[in-house]
Amino acid sequence: MNIPAHFPALALCIAGAAAVGLGTPIASADEPDDHFIIRDCEQSREDLARAIREFAENEEDWIFLAEFDLAGGDITALKVCYLPLGPDIVDAGLHVGAMMPCGQIGLYEENGNTKLSMLHPKFMTTLQPHPSLERAVERAEPAFETLLDHVLGGP
Known part of the structure; x- marks a missing residue:
């Protein structure tokens, strides 16, 4: 099942049931x-x-940072950033700067099909619970959904 969703840092559909437009645990x-x-x-x-x-x-509001191959060329890794999330992330403390508003995206083939994998923005609140990171996740979800819908031909 393809589920609309997106994230701040790079790297994109959880197979399974949907809950608020995102997948449930597998x-x-x-x-x-x-x-x-x-x-x-x-x-x-x-x-x-x-x-x-x-x-x-x-x-x-976006910047493209990098594209490179991983795993001997089996994965195309991309890094894009959604800049409006920066202030919320910094507000949680400079030590969380490594979680800047970027999407970690990996493109790969599996069983002859192209797949896109991306960290969900909520990884930030799992690693560092903070109200400003909760705001960042709420703002990141629709921004990354827009990115995914655009590149994958969604609604």
Whole structure:
């Protein structure tokens, strides 16, 4: 099941039941939990990477930081940032600066299908409970949904 969702830091649909537009925990320990957004994609990794890069480069509140191969080229890793989240993250303390408003995105193939995997923004509140990070997650979800809908051809 493809579920609309997105995140602040990079890296995109959780298979399973939906709750508030996001997936619920998966039964198998070998599969991602609800801290990941995973989507099945019709596009190639190259086309998806290009679409994500172009989106981030053309939207005022976004920046594109990096694209590189991992795992011997099996994963195309991307990093894009949604800048409006920065103040909320910094408000939680400078020590959480490593969680800047960026999406960690991985593009890969599995069983002949292209997949997109991304950290869900709520990973921040799991690592560091703080009211300003809760605000950041609330603001990040719709922003990353917009990114995903744009690059994957959603609503």
